[in-house]
Amino acid sequence: MRVEDRLKKITTLLAEIARENNADLVQESLKDLRLNSRKRSKQLNYRLSTFPYRRFIEYLNYKFSERGLNVSEIDAKRTSIACPICGYIDKKNRLDKETFKCRRCGFTFNAQYVACLNLFSRSDDGKVAIRSRRLFLTARKTAQVVAVNVAPNEPPNKMRWLREKPVQVTKILVVTKR
Template sequence: MQVKLLPTPVQTLALEATLRTCNRAATHASQVAFAKNLKDRNGLQKEVYADLKATYGLSAQPAVRAVKKVVDAYATLKANLRAGNLGPPNSKRYRKALSTPVVFRPEAAQPFDDRCLSWQYDARTVSIWTVDGRMKGIRFACSPGQLKTLVQYRKGESDLVCRGGKWFLIATCDIPDPEAYEPADWIGVDRGIVNLATTSDGTNHQGRRLGRYRRWQARKRSELQAKQTRSATRRLARRAKREKRHATHVNHKISKEIVSVAQRTARGIAVEALGGIRERVRLRRDQRGTLSSWPFHQLGQHLAYKARRAGVPFLEVDARHTSQRCPRCGHTERANRSDRDHFCCRRCGLAGPADVVAGVNVRSRARSAWVFVTAPAPAP
């Protein structure tokens, strides 16, 4: 949970100095870990613990958290290399990641546990360790619902983050998932580019406004890139974050509405399993930008976690031929979909919006899959 801090100018200076000092210490520990190949927590802590306290003035627990941050960073790097997220082993990016130590930005997030960070929920303040001593009475702002969640479920460490001159604490909350109910039926959701989400009920969440917004941002981005100045580069970074926030907001609105309808009607939610679609399809050059910016994965993630929090059953089903199969007679043919918007079965004549037909097919597959999932195991 993201909680906004409201520090005074004096508290802000202390927080800034703390972040910079902790990240300098973490970078030093990272260089030692890289030079001596110490990627385990105990070995690295024995090597740098005393140095972090003496040289950078860290207390015992912040020094331990800095070491843990370094170990986690190298574990993440190893996982990314193994998953191919940095390219093949012979690529320049892959070789650079292996040949240089991890470096932490001056304002990178810093984790704090309950020994160096405490919450005063009634007063809505926090007390946090800084390089200038324990800083008490830092106010935070949150809604009543967020405060109730913090009081009941906050557990473990919290990350101190500075973003755009604003300060946040990212608090870890261990919220138990409610037990999913037995669905009376399913809502099939077809995700697309023109229509971001179309349900089997016929509800259509269009993506035209988001598409226009992205094209406008692309024009502004090309204008700024042509200037090639430091100011233009800073503006480009701000615009990229703004565009990302806008797409996330749209996905939140769509997923919230679909989950609320499913919960109100005691139905489950089914979506197509679209993993790896960017690698499977071949596109023209003018289509690549549209597909690469298609936020379908994030929409699926929002639907999954919101459904889990509401106790709504959620399934991913096979995506093959959902837009070419007739939901009435089962005839599957590419010619059934004459164009992007229309479906007409060549065998039985069933016609309708193509995205709604795809949503109905997703719903039908969810019905079959749920029967298989909930079927009792055969007796030995």
């Protein structure tokens, strides 16, 4: 019963944060999570094998739909090795577990963030772009520029976003040439 209660509290908290920021949920379509045969500690293996993934996803979907937010499931294949800027796919783009560097355009970023940017692009929600060495997320539906760290509470009307300047992401991006 404690597990159920914690799952409900966590999913409610996530849904409330998303509602406050007018954000939808994009989740990876993960399969065979329990078949990972990496050697870990017995305690961690036990916790991972007993975590109720399916129930967590069900609660999350329910809480989001209850608040009128969209949930979309996206194929996670090659999200961590594909460049979100130029689309180049190569296993060698992953320098190590934490670092991504595109071998074609030189885009360098944290590998986990790159996977999230690729999921964002695949959700038909937006496009990732670089302008003046800054990273931007551009919504495809309205072609507006939205900062990664700012989600508007209301959808902007057409005339307002045409007059505004693009919002820039915090300075965490390094772009290098080969």
